[in-house]
Amino acid sequence: MDRPHSLGKFTKLLKTVRSDLKKTFLSWKVTLLLLALLALPSVYATAISDGYALFGPADFFTLIIPFALPLVFPLIAVALYALPFSNELSHRYIVYTRTRSNIRRYLTSKALANIVVAFVAFFLAAFIPFLWAFVVEPSVGVINPYRQTMVGLSPAELEAYPATVNTFSQLLSIGPWAYGLGYSLWLGMNGALYASIGFLLLLVVPNRFVALSIPFIGYHIANFVFAVLTIPQYSPAIVFPFNLTQFPLWVPFVPFTVLAVLALSLALYVRRRTRELDVLL
Amino acid sequence: MTHRIVRSLNFAPWHVALLALSMVYGLYLRQQLQVISHELMVPLNMWDQILTFLLDPYYISYLFVPIWLYSSCVSIQRHFSVPALIRLGSYRSWLYRSTLHALARLIPLLLIWLVSATVTAAGLPLSIDWSATSTVGNPLNQVLGFVSNHGIPPLLVLALQLMLVGLTLLCLHMVLALVHLLSSKQVVIYAAAAALFFAQLISFRSRIEAAPFLDLANFFLLHRSFTAYDPVALVFLPVIAVIGLCVAGVQYQDRRHRSTPLRLPGSLSTLLYVGLCALGLIYALAFELRNEVGTPTDVLFVAFYGVSAEGFEWNLYLYHSIVFLGFAYLFLLVLENELKARIYYVALRHGSPTRWFSRFILPVAARVPLLLGALFAGALLIGLAGGPSADGNALADLRLGQGWVLYQFFINGTLQVLCYILVVFVIGWLNGRPMAGLFALGCLLVAGLPAVNSARVLPAALNSLGYVGLGGQELLRITAVLSVYCLALLLGALLIVKSPKLFFNERV
Amino acid sequence: MAVIQLEKITKSFKGTTLFENVNATFDAGKIYGIVGHNGSGKSVLFKLICGFIVPDSGTVTIDPTYMSKNRTFPENFGVIIDRxxxxxxxxxxxxxxxxxxxxxxxxxxxxxxxxxxxxxxxxxxxxxxxxxxxxxxxxxxxxxxxxxPQVLLLDEPFNALDVDSVELVRNLLASYRDKGRTVIFTSHNREDMDLLADHVFRIRANSLEQTA
Structure with missing residues (x-):
């Protein structure tokens, strides 16, 4: 009996998320512009690739991922959706939605839209460079030939070398698509996670500016503290593992899990105390 | 307020007498120079006369300094009153105001000095370079012979000498003002002025080589500064430090009287910030230096290495950013309060947006040298905990002169943090939302990377001690770059403040 | 001399004219009420008086007692603006x-x-x-x-107040007038105007008309 009712609720939720996403991406023109923006690093990296002795598409791929991204990644994550959402709170728009819609459903739809936007943006931030490095570039052949030798490595070892460079590059031993999709999923998930933390903090911390800046400030502080403790592989910066040696695949999931638990705790707190949260009153 | 005070700088009748006296003394110096030129058989140019006059110890110690000390005592007493304190709201504001009055007194005095020197040089050949007389090393011509050998053009010597004397005199004024605030007795301030007068007289006659920062003549005569400090720009540090101490002194007075109009959020964020600063210094000693310290500045050098022209180490750049951009973030937290609709009620009480701005920004700016001083002291203390370096050469390549390390840390450090603060202010205020300031900090974080800032023209991480390896010339260029940015940003901030449309932003 | 004098004030925002050649004089020891429909420019008028915005043309003159040379905003004014x-x-x-x-x-x-x-x-x-x-x-x-303060500029001071508080504030403002101070306030409530205001101005068709 309950099922059709829940299904109806779910459909309604999806509709809200979809309309929200439409609002976020505005139009195809904006979406195309964003895609072009995401493709820009690939073009730039190709242009400067002459100055580097690259040993294969995987090496080229790490060159494309913008070097500035690890520094401002949480800032971009909250800027995509949580920042515009904060206007709804600051102008008390959300208070007037309460009589028109169930606040929990409203917040859930917003949280889901936030996750989708951040996931897609960061997934593409890695996947477009992957396609460029592994599909487009080899067929065009701008960088050919890649380095064929490396001091101290036999041809067989050189072939296996790309899969031993960074964390996640072990996926290359399964195949390039496993690596490309695996890392893009990883970046997308982290983007969604940081965006969610920012979003949830907006509901919990009364000062909206502080709430939105915590993911960025906390990310850098945690990176520094873990570096001081000489365990950088457990720092949040492992989202971009390219300047560290290879670690087992479970290692990056340690900080991810900690942050996911934090996000879940925040979500539970918001769910339990929806009626008492200052920002919604 | 600033405008009114600066407008109030006018020439009193005694200025005419001083000008006449200066002219006569200038002509006397000119005669002496002619004699030297004649004996050495080499020609003079205008710089011989101008710089001989500006570097003359007798004129400074027997005429300029006593006039200044006396007029400071009179001015301080005139402007120190209970109604003025009530109106200004804090001792600190009073000190700033009093210093602005001092500036209005200083400018005519410096002009008289400069005009006398220039007018009495009339008839000598015009040049942009040193004369043959200056560059001849001879006991008759010790001062200019010594100064001209430092590779600095005469115009820069003139500018540095005027800046040095000007800043030192303002510093003395602030010391006297603080003495008056603490004692409130007429006899004490005059006694302090007399003590300063005799101290500088003694200092002019005999050097204190063991402690150059106690030698007052080093802060009045550039040729003495050249001997005591290498690079010479370091001579400004003790003066700035004393100014910082004066500001700290009045802040202490304010706190005693429970009247602190502005402060950085003292709670968790500041505590966390201080903890991270300390952690970075300990990390520099324990992990980067392996507990082995060669020179006192090793910990400072490693901790604030930041980036270099060749690249950067993630940990060191992170620490550098946490300390300096972190300070700007704390400022942003304060700025956030001012960006709310409350600004109407705050601005109305201050009386004018410019006054609000000066009272808002000056206390934060004054904290920058204090922050750097505290970090420096912390690095020294932590360095003491380390043992002597087993491999004394490990850092030898990097130690290109501790003087330049200190110059980069203090001078370019101050300018860099001021830049950060002003960027945050301008962007945050124009946009009306503090998040814009945070994005600006994010951009500065990226702009500091050597790959982005290879030409070192963007105002980010330019105070990295990693750049010390590029040599003194490059550090001076960085100072120039940061100064230009600071001035441009200050101008931008003042334009915002002066325009009601921008100042009240969308709150109008 | 008048405490506040507005002469030929004109002010527009993005093509919408709020005031055109507005003249008004506010003297000491009186309470002035200002009425006008929503968005007619009551708050803008207060901001003009305080110097928070500048008129496109015309002058706002404040008694020099409250406006020394080094000030942009008047001294001894108490204000509520906007919110x-x-x-x-x-x-x-x-x-x-x-x-x-x-x-x-x-x-x-x-x-x-x-x-x-x-x-x-x-x-x-x-x-x-x-x-x-x-x-x-x-x-x-x-x-x-x-x-x-000697002058009070209050934009809708009775907003959201309960009946007792309204009474308190009314008495407070009346006591200000008795002490020779000047009060200018806006309100949508006719009773406030009738009870308190010595003079009433209405903002209508970009001008400020004295109606009582």
Whole structure:
């Protein structure tokens, strides 16, 4: 009996998320512009690739991922959706939605839209460079030939070398698509996670500016503290593992899990105390 | 307020007498120079006369300094009153105001000095370079012979000498003002002025080589500064430090009287910030230096290495950013309060947006040298905990002169943090939302990377001690770059403040 | 001399003219009421008087007693403009202390007295973000009156106040007039105008007409 009712609720939720996403991406023109923006690093990296002795598409791929991204990644994550959402709170728009819609459903739809936007943006931030490095570039052949030798490595070892460079590059031993999709999923998930933390903090911390800046400030502080403790592989910066040696695949999931638990705790707190949260009153 | 005070700088009748006296003394110096030129058989140019006059110890110690000390005592007493304190709201504001009055007194005095020197040089050949007389090393011509050998053009010597004397005199004024605030007795301030007068007289006659920062003549005569400090720009540090101490002194007075109009959020964020600063210094000693310290500045050098022209180490750049951009973030937290609709009620009480701005920004700016001083002291203390370096050469390549390390840390450090603060202010205020300031900090974080800032023209991480390896010339260029940015940003901030449309932003 | 004089004031925002050649004089010891429909420019008028915005043409003259040469904004004016402005994380008393420290002419005692005079409890530990709309309005009123200003500019001071508080504030404003001070306020309530205002101005068709 309950099922059709829940299904109806779910459909309604999806509709809200979809309309929200439409609002976020505005139009195809904006979406195309964003895609072009995401493709820009690939073009730039190709242009400067002459100055580097690259040993294969995987090496080229790490060159494309913008070097500035690890520094401002949480800032971009909250800027995509949580920042515009904060206007709804600051102008008390959300208070007037309460009589028109169930606040929990409203917040859930917003949280889901936030996750989708951040996931897609960061997934593409890695996947477009992957396609460029592994599909487009080899067929065009701008960088050919890649380095064929490396001091101290036999041809067989050189072939296996790309899969031993960074964390996640072990996926290359399964195949390039496993690596490309695996890392893009990883970046997308982290983007969604940081965006969610920012979003949830907006509901919990009364000062909206502080709430939105915590993911960025906390990310850098945690990176520094873990570096001081000489365990950088457990720092949040492992989202971009390219300047560290290879670690087992479970290692990056340690900080991810900690942050996911934090996000879940925040979500539970918001769910339990929806009626008492200052920002919604 | 600033405008009114600066407008109030006018020439009193005694200025005419001083000008006449200066002219006569200038002509006397000119005669002496002619004699030297004649004996050495080499020609003079205008710089011989101008710089001989500006570097003359007798004129400074027997005429300029006593006039200044006396007029400071009179001015301080005139402007120190209970109604003025009530109106200004804090001792600190009073000190700033009093210093602005001092500036209005200083400018005519410096002009008289400069005009006398220039007018009495009339008839000598015009040049942009040193004369043959200056560059001849001879006991008759010790001062200019010594100064001209430092590779600095005469115009820069003139500018540095005027800046040095000007800043030192303002510093003395602030010391006297603080003495008056603490004692409130007429006899004490005059006694302090007399003590300063005799101290500088003694200092002019005999050097204190063991402690150059106690030698007052080093802060009045550039040729003495050249001997005591290498690079010479370091001579400004003790003066700035004393100014910082004066500001700290009045802040202490304010706190005693429970009247602190502005402060950085003292709670968790500041505590966390201080903890991270300390952690970075300990990390520099324990992990980067392996507990082995060669020179006192090793910990400072490693901790604030930041980036270099060749690249950067993630940990060191992170620490550098946490300390300096972190300070700007704390400022942003304060700025956030001012960006709310409350600004109407705050601005109305201050009386004018410019006054609000000066009272808002000056206390934060004054904290920058204090922050750097505290970090420096912390690095020294932590360095003491380390043992002597087993491999004394490990850092030898990097130690290109501790003087330049200190110059980069203090001078370019101050300018860099001021830049950060002003960027945050301008962007945050124009946009009306503090998040814009945070994005600006994010951009500065990226702009500091050597790959982005290879030409070192963007105002980010330019105070990295990693750049010390590029040599003194490059550090001076960085100072120039940061100064230009600071001035441009200050101008931008003042334009915002002066325009009601921008100042009240969308709150109008 | 008049406390405030507006001469040929014209002000537009993005093509919409709010005032055109407006003239008005406000003298000491009187209460002036200003009425006008929503968006007619009542708040803009107050901002013009305070110097927060500048007119496109015309002059706002403030009695020199309240406008020394080095000031952009008048001295000894108490204002409520647009909406209450406060730091939400602080208590009401702390908010007022912060503002009082700027001029430093009053201490804690005067702030507490002013809070009580509008019906606010000074020692409540409640942060302002948790205040009701009426309490925020009272806080705005307190900051306007606490330094005993000679001129009060109050934009809808009775908004969100309960009946008792309205009575309190009315008495307070009347006592200001009795002390020879000037009060200019806006309201949509006819009763406020009838009871308090010596003169009433109406903003209509970009001009300010004196109706009573």
């Amino acid at each position: 209450p402005g406060y730091l939400p994380q602080k208590t009401g008393l702390d908010n007022l202390r912060d503002l009082a420290r700027i001029r430093a002419v009053i201490g804690d005692d005067e702030i507490r007295t002013a809070m009580k005079s509008v019906g606010l409890a000074p020692d409540t530990k409640q942060a302002v973000r948790n205040y009701s709309l009426g309490m925020k309005q009272k806080l705005a009123l307190t900051q306007a009156i606490m330094e005993e």
